[in-house]
Amino acid sequence: MSNRILPVIGVALLLATAGCVGGFAPTDAAGAQEETTQAPGSNDGGGSTIGVVATGQAAAEPDQALVQVSVLARADDANVVRESLAENASQMREALAEIGIDDDSIRTVNYAIDQDYRERNGERVPDGFQGVHAFEVTLSNVSEVGSVVDAAVANGADRVERVELTLSEERRREVRADALRDAMENARGNAEVIAESADLTVSGVRSASTGDLSFSPVRAETLQADAAGGRAPTNIESGPVTVTAQVDVTYNATR
Secondary structure (H helix, E strand, O other), X not given: OOOEOOOOEEEEEEEXXXXXXXXXXXXXXXXXXXXXXXXXXOOOOOOEEEEEEEEEEEEEOOOEEEEEEEEEEEEOOHHHHHHHHHHHHHHHHHHHHHOOOOHHHEEEEEEEEEEEEEXXXXXXXXXXXXXXXXXXXXXXXXXXXXXXXXXXXXXXXXXXXXXXXXXXXXXXXXXXXXXXXXXXXXXXXXXXXXXXXXXXXXXXXXXXXEEEEEEEOEEEEEEEEEOOOOOOOOOOOOOOEEEEEXXXXXXXXXX
């Protein structure tokens, strides 16, 4: 169709670790805020406590990938835009089905047809319509990312919005547990250092709670596309996904 934006082949992608989420910025594995407190009237240290805030980390190779691609269209008539989006989206889904991606793995994340405008004699005047239909493809095999990108772009998709290599919910829980264990080990080590400096001995945990959790998937952003129509396959290089957990622990301490 003449109104269709031509797809581009040979998408170049750059991988980068996403910024951590959360309200803390540890400078080392412990990342601790530490204090020693003593209950009023406890001169012998029997009511002393040591409070520690510490962080721990764990990492794992990604076992899930999210690929977001968009079909675009522009025309003077909104209905023509709608038909173009439907035609190209259908072509793309058929191509993905041919490489083994079922419909349950594909979901719409954005659909819009909007009036476009341009400046004329200092005024903003209507100038046709533009539409977008964005899809997110969830893959349990991260090695399929390149073939999904290539199939989508060659069959109706006009833009690769995002590629994210991440962890499934089950695997994320496992890695988070490892990060919490690491945080608790760091907390205990810090508490023992504080206790030694204060001539105290850590005698047990009085209370403990979890704090912020940060999750750092590996993301690939589209940098450029080969307008000359090169057909080199898209390759995605991955790195480990990191989970950081925080704990706030209060220990009993005695002399």
